[in-house]
Every structure is written in C-alpha cells, then in structure tokens.
Amino acid sequence: MFDSRHIQTFAEVVRTGSYAATARDLGYTQPAISQQMKALERAAGTPLFVRAGRGLRLTDAGQVLARHATGILSTIATAHGQLKAITRLESGRVRVCAFPAANATLLPATVARVAASHPGIRVELLEEEPPDSLRALREGRCDLALAFSAGHGGDAAEADGDSDEGLVEMPLLDDPLMVLLPADHALAGSSRAELGELEQERWIAGCRHCRGHFVAACAEAGFAPDIAFATDDNLAVQELVAAGAGIALVPGMTLPLLRHTGLVARPLAPAVGRRVSAFVLEGHETAPVTALLLRTLSEAAADMERAASGFPRSEA
Known part of the structure; x- marks a missing residue:
C-alpha cells in the first residue's frame, strides 16, 4: 500500500x-x-x-x-x-428516530438550536414508537433514538424481548402522565385525580406500548379500564375527550400541544410517569455530531421541564 x-x-x-x-x-x-x-x-x-x-x-x-x-x-x-x-461541526448528518410526542415537542426545539449554532449540520427525523425506535438504531437506520420507559411494563428496550446491551442511555426528562378531562367533568375542579376514582370511565388509549403501561397502572389501582377507542393521534384524542367520548391519559410533555377548548389536564395521585431518554450505540456517543445532538437534547429537555413546572394545567 x-x-x-x-x-x-x-x-x-x-x-x-x-x-x-x-x-x-x-x-x-x-x-x-x-x-x-x-x-x-x-x-x-x-x-x-x-x-x-x-x-x-x-x-x-x-x-x-x-x-x-x-x-x-x-x-x-x-x-x-x-x-x-x-x-469542527461545520458539516455532518445525524438521523434521529423518536416517538410522536418527542417529534412534536422536544425535537423541534433541539433542531432549531442546532441550526442556529451549527447551520452546516443536517438533522433528519424518523418516527417510531419504542421499542421499534431502538430496533431502528440497532439496524443502522438511525444514529440516535428517543424512547421512553415506565415503572409499568419494563424498560423500553426490553418491551419486546430485546435488551439494552450495546446501547448507551442518556436520561433526558421525567414525563408525568396527566388525565385529560372535559372541562365539565366532575373532577375538572380538583387539583389532581386518583386513578381509582376513574374506574367507571370510558377511556381513549394511545399506542400499543403506552396502552400496556396504562393497563398496568389501572391494574395496580384495582380495575381493568373500559377502553372504547385507541388512537396514536394526539389531535384525535383531544377531539374525542372534548366530545365526551371518554377520557385519556396523556404525557405531560404534550400539554403545550393542547389546542382544543374545553379540556383540562390533571396530574395523577399517586403520580404515574415515564422516563424519556436518548439512546446511541455504545462507542458512538463521542462522535462530534452525535455528541452535539446529545448536549442540545439535554438543554432542550431541561427547558421543557422548567416550562412544564409553570404550565397551566386547568386550560387548553
């Protein structure tokens, strides 16, 4: 040579x-x-x-x-x-695979920060729920995955029998689940809602993975929920709740997306939540573009948590 x-x-x-x-x-x-x-x-x-x-x-x-x-x-x-x-972070590409709520909230703020500080960096977004997002990471279809895990149903990486071996996890934020209610609901005036008080309600469930966590939480509260509708569409959930078709558990990070009038969101007692994390393949976390995105995601997540602490949960 x-x-x-x-x-x-x-x-x-x-x-x-x-x-x-x-x-x-x-x-x-x-x-x-x-x-x-x-x-x-x-x-x-x-x-x-x-x-x-x-x-x-x-x-x-x-x-x-x-x-x-x-x-x-x-x-x-x-x-x-x-x-x-x-x-020197003057150019490069990073592919991010995230679940819909993160793509609608955390990722736009992150992409905007990267574009402002390093305009030569290209961020591409894919959408998958965990554990499919982690599978995309393992298969090389993305460079970084955003996923969530909860106390109910195990870790995001293990939900379908996978393990987190070979992955590096960076926790970003704790995301509480909120009960989304019509404004005229009997519990709308309460500061929080106990899951056991909602046993007789009809429910609108979300994605398959979220639904598993929800059903497990209800089981701990002593009942099996009556799931009348299931949809991954956040806007559809809002419309169904506003129409009186049922109530829903929604991630706290989606509260800024509530646009429908006549809705209120209440925290659960006891609290039920999930951990949102970024995942990369082991050894890739030090790659310049990946390290930049991890830092920026952490900054955007911290801002989101600060904003959520003062978010008015009694209106949409």
Missing part, C-alpha cells in the same frame, strides 16, 4: 526533475528524498525512475503513477477537509 507522503514527494520529484531540487523545495535532505522514493518503489514493486544524464526519467510504471498522483492527492485533501469539517 502506498504512503500518501511518498506520493506527495513523488509528485514533487516529477515536477522538479531531480531529488536535489525536490529536497530544496520541501526542506528535506537529498538522501531523505532518495529513501522515500526507494520505499515507494518497493511498494510499487518496480522502479519508477531511471537516470537520464543529470536528471531523472520516468519509467513506464512511473508514468502510470504520475498520471494518478494528482488525483490521489486531491482525493486525500478532499477527504481530509471533509473530516476536519465534521470534527
């Missing part, structure tokens, strides 16, 4: 026509140039120069290498420049 330094020196010898002139131009001794060319000839397996009077003449092999030398050096320079741009 050729040494790029030897290729660069070879190109200079071709340009100047002698080892002595190349040594002067590059600041080496003439024996050093000669040694480099001997090493290049050993790698090539054939002589590249022959003496022609006081100068040098390229052999047929030397002419072939000379034709490629400029392209080789140009490709190396381009690759070096692109690598420097990535390490």
Whole structure:
C-alpha cells in the first residue's frame, strides 16, 4: 500500500526533475528524498525512475503513477477537509428516530438550536414508537433514538424481548402522565385525580406500548379500564375527550400541544410517569455530531421541564 507522503514527494520529484531540487523545495535532505522514493518503489514493486544524464526519467510504471498522483492527492485533501469539517461541526448528518410526542415537542426545539449554532449540520427525523425506535438504531437506520420507559411494563428496550446491551442511555426528562378531562367533568375542579376514582370511565388509549403501561397502572389501582377507542393521534384524542367520548391519559410533555377548548389536564395521585431518554450505540456517543445532538437534547429537555413546572394545567 502506498504512503500518501511518498506520493506527495513523488509528485514533487516529477515536477522538479531531480531529488536535489525536490529536497530544496520541501526542506528535506537529498538522501531523505532518495529513501522515500526507494520505499515507494518497493511498494510499487518496480522502479519508477531511471537516470537520464543529470536528471531523472520516468519509467513506464512511473508514468502510470504520475498520471494518478494528482488525483490521489486531491482525493486525500478532499477527504481530509471533509473530516476536519465534521470534527469542527461545520458539516455532518445525524438521523434521529423518536416517538410522536418527542417529534412534536422536544425535537423541534433541539433542531432549531442546532441550526442556529451549527447551520452546516443536517438533522433528519424518523418516527417510531419504542421499542421499534431502538430496533431502528440497532439496524443502522438511525444514529440516535428517543424512547421512553415506565415503572409499568419494563424498560423500553426490553418491551419486546430485546435488551439494552450495546446501547448507551442518556436520561433526558421525567414525563408525568396527566388525565385529560372535559372541562365539565366532575373532577375538572380538583387539583389532581386518583386513578381509582376513574374506574367507571370510558377511556381513549394511545399506542400499543403506552396502552400496556396504562393497563398496568389501572391494574395496580384495582380495575381493568373500559377502553372504547385507541388512537396514536394526539389531535384525535383531544377531539374525542372534548366530545365526551371518554377520557385519556396523556404525557405531560404534550400539554403545550393542547389546542382544543374545553379540556383540562390533571396530574395523577399517586403520580404515574415515564422516563424519556436518548439512546446511541455504545462507542458512538463521542462522535462530534452525535455528541452535539446529545448536549442540545439535554438543554432542550431541561427547558421543557422548567416550562412544564409553570404550565397551566386547568386550560387548553
């Protein structure tokens, strides 16, 4: 295999026509140039120069290498420049796979911060619920996954029999579950709602993974919920609750998305919540673009938690 330094020196010898002139131009001794060319000839397996009077003449092999030398050096320079741009966060791409609530709340704030500070970085978003988002990470379809886990139903990575081996988790925020009620509901004026008080209600359930946590929480409260509707669409949940079709448990992080009038959100007593985390493959957390996104996600999550602490939960 050729040494790029030897290729660069070879190109200079071709340009100047002698080892002595190349040594002067590059600041080496003439024996050093000669040694480099001997090493290049050993790698090539054939002589590249022959003496022609006081100068040098390229052999047929030397002419072939000379034709490629400029392209080789140009490709190396381009690759070096692109690598420097990535390490300096001047360019790069990171693919994020997240669940819908995160794509609608946490990710926009994160992408905006990245675009403002590093406009050359491209963030691409995919949407999957856990554990499918973690499967996408393992399969190489994304570089970073956002997932949630809860006290009911186990860890997000283990929900379908997977383990978190080989993954690095960075917890971002604790996301409490809220009861979404019509404004005229009997518990709408309460500061919080006990799950056991809602045994007779009809429910609107969310995604399969969320529904498992919800059913487990109800079981701990001593009842099996009457699930009348199931939808992953946050807007549909709002419309159904407002229409009196049922009530729902919604993640606290989605409260800023409530747009329907006549809805209230109340925290549960005892509290039920989930942990939202970012996951990357082990060893990838130090990659410059990935590390940037992890830092920015952490900052955006902290801002979201601060905003949620003062969010008015009695109106939408």
